[in-house]
Amino acid sequence: MALALALTILAPPLARGAAPPAGPRPENVVIMIPDGCGPATLVLARLARGRPLSLDSILVGAVETGSSSSRITDSAAGATAYASGVKTANRVVGMDPAGNPVETLMEAAASRGMATGFIVKSRVTDATPAAFVAHVRRRSQEDEIAVQELAHRVNLIMGGGLDRFLPEPAGGRRADGRDLVAEARGRGDQVVLDRAEFDGDLRLPLLALFAPAELPYEIDRDPKQAPGLVEMVRRGLPLLAREPGGFLLVIEGSRIDHAAHANDPASHVREALEFDDTVREVLAFARRDGRTLVVGAADHETGGLSLGRRVGDTPLEGVYPESLMAVRCSAERMADSIRAGHPARELVERETGLHLTLEEAGMLDRALPGRRLAEAIGEIESRHAALGWSTWGHTAIDVGLYAFGPGSDRFRGVLDNTEVGRRIAESLDLQVGGSRSPRAPGSGGPATP
Numbered sequence: 001m002a003l004a005l006a007l008t009i010l011a012p013p014l015a016r017g018a019a020p021p022a023g024p025r026p027e028n029v030v031i032m033i034p035d036g037c038g039p040a041t042l043v044l045a046r047l048a049r050g051r052p053l054s055l056d057s058i059l060v061g062a063v064e065t066g067s068s069s070s071r072i073t074d075s076a077a078g079a080t081a082y083a084s085g086v087k088t089a090n091r092v093v094g095m096d097p098a099g100n101p102v103e104t105l106m107e108a109a110a111s112r113g114m115a116t117g118f119i120v121k122s123r124v125t126d127a128t129p130a131a132f133v134a135h136v137r138r139r140s141q142e143d144e145i146a147v148q149e150l151a152h153r154v155n156l157i158m159g160g161g162l163d164r165f166l167p168e169p170a171g172g173r174r175a176d177g178r179d180l181v182a183e184a185r186g187r188g189d190q191v192v193l194d195r196a197e198f199d200g201d202l203r204l205p206l207l208a209l210f211a212p213a214e215l216p217y218e219i220d221r222d223p224k225q226a227p228g229l230v231e232m233v234r235r236g237l238p239l240l241a242r243e244p245g246g247f248l249l250v251i252e253g254s255r256i257d258h259a260a261h262a263n264d265p266a267s268h269v270r271e272a273l274e275f276d277d278t279v280r281e282v283l284a285f286a287r288r289d290g291r292t293l294v295v296g297a298a299d300h301e302t303g304g305l306s307l308g309r310r311v312g313d314t315p316l317e318g319v320y321p322e323s324l325m326a327v328r329c330s331a332e333r334m335a336d337s338i339r340a341g342h343p344a345r346e347l348v349e350r351e352t353g354l355h356l357t358l359e360e361a362g363m364l365d366r367a368l369p370g371r372r373l374a375e376a377i378g379e380i381e382s383r384h385a386a387l388g389w390s391t392w393g394h395t396a397i398d399v400g401l402y403a404f405g406p407g408s409d410r411f412r413g414v415l416d417n418t419e420v421g422r423r424i425a426e427s428l429d430l431q432v433g434g435s436r437s438p439r440a441p442g443s444g445g446p447a448t449p
């Protein structure tokens with residue numbers, strides 16, 4: 001009884017389900033999504049860097065990530081929850097489970113006259129950015145998503161995915177023959193397709209696509225070829241901030257997820273650190289500006305990453321993330337070099353800085369004839385760092401919730417992912433989640449069945 005009373009008194013004022021306080025209203029919102037980044041990833045990143053992360057300073061709670069079709073969400077349903085406050089099924093983008101398009105934050109913000117943008121490391125037509133402006137039944141409909149994104153007139157689009165904007169004869173993958181790059185230029189948008197153009201003057205509306213598909217992993221990136229997430233945000237954020245009427249910006253650390261799917265720990269931790277560097281950049285802006293709410297949350301965890309593991313029957317007592325910081329390229333890139341003829345053991349030892357055991361060298365030899373070479377390299381790096389992975393897919397674990405700035409008091413405790421989206425909308429006094437006429441202005445035409 002005494003314990004129960006003590007727990008009641010100690011319970012946080014905003015336990016789950018409690019109504020959020022009506023605090024000050026932000027004029028701008030930056031939503032930051034580290035795709036596939038769970039709590040273990042951030043501990044790994046903190047240990048690897050040897051000091052607290054920027055995210056650590058704004059941790060306010062946790063998010064339950066399940067979708068309507070599974071306790072394990074995908075990025076389409078996860079992003080739809082944040083973008084519209086609606087629980088939908090895996091693979092569905094910007095629609096409820098019955099296939100009705102739902103109003104998104106970005107659509108509501110644009111209707112109000114706010115500037116909008118997204119900056120991602122994946123294809124700009126991938127599920128996370130798509131859910132903020134597009135409405136399709138399957139996330140794989142990326143040709144259609146590209147059309148809807150342009151029709152919506154998002155003011156700032158930066159990332160990869162040029163393939164979906166160009167027809168096949170022009171080197172792209174669009175099946176319908178449309179050249180969306182030419183269409184964007186034709187209506188007066190600035191189109192930027194390489195590093196040199198990115199380093200020049202930029203203006204809105206801006207469509208900046210630096211790769212046919214994803215941008216390179218940070219660990220592999222040649223700064224002369226493509227900008228990283230920090231630079232993209234450093235150039236993009238001031239453009240939006242100059243617009244009258246406030247702005248809504250979505251930033252995605254898309255490839256934290258990809259490296260976790262690959263169980264490639266060195267690429268994974270570098271992506272997470274790059275994302276945290278981007279958070280630092282955004283927080284510096286928000287502190288100067290004073291009118292910007294920053295909300296961060298992954299859509300789900302990926303990989304089932306754990307710090308501590310057994311090798312054979314032996315549980316290792318210790319974790320060694322420092323070893324990952326010496327790795328010089330992704331497991332995928334090492335595998336490509338080995339297939340191109342470089343001796344496997346020598347190359348892996350050189351690029352990882354590790355001394356391989358005979359057993360580990362044997363793992364490479366056995367993997368070489370098949371397509372699992374990158375997996376073997378990731379496993380060797382994981383053993384040396386004492387990291388475990390439970391899956392190549394996503395998991396159901398809660399992810400961290402982060403908030404800073406005016407209106408951040410609304411975000412406390414354990415929230416369902418849809419509640420995060422609804423509270424962002426409330427903080428801007430916007431309505432989201434209502435059914436959206438497929439032909440409403442700015443919707444980009446009828447949703448494809």
Ligand SMILES: [Zn+2]
Nearest residue numbers: 036257261302
């Ligand atoms: Zn994923």
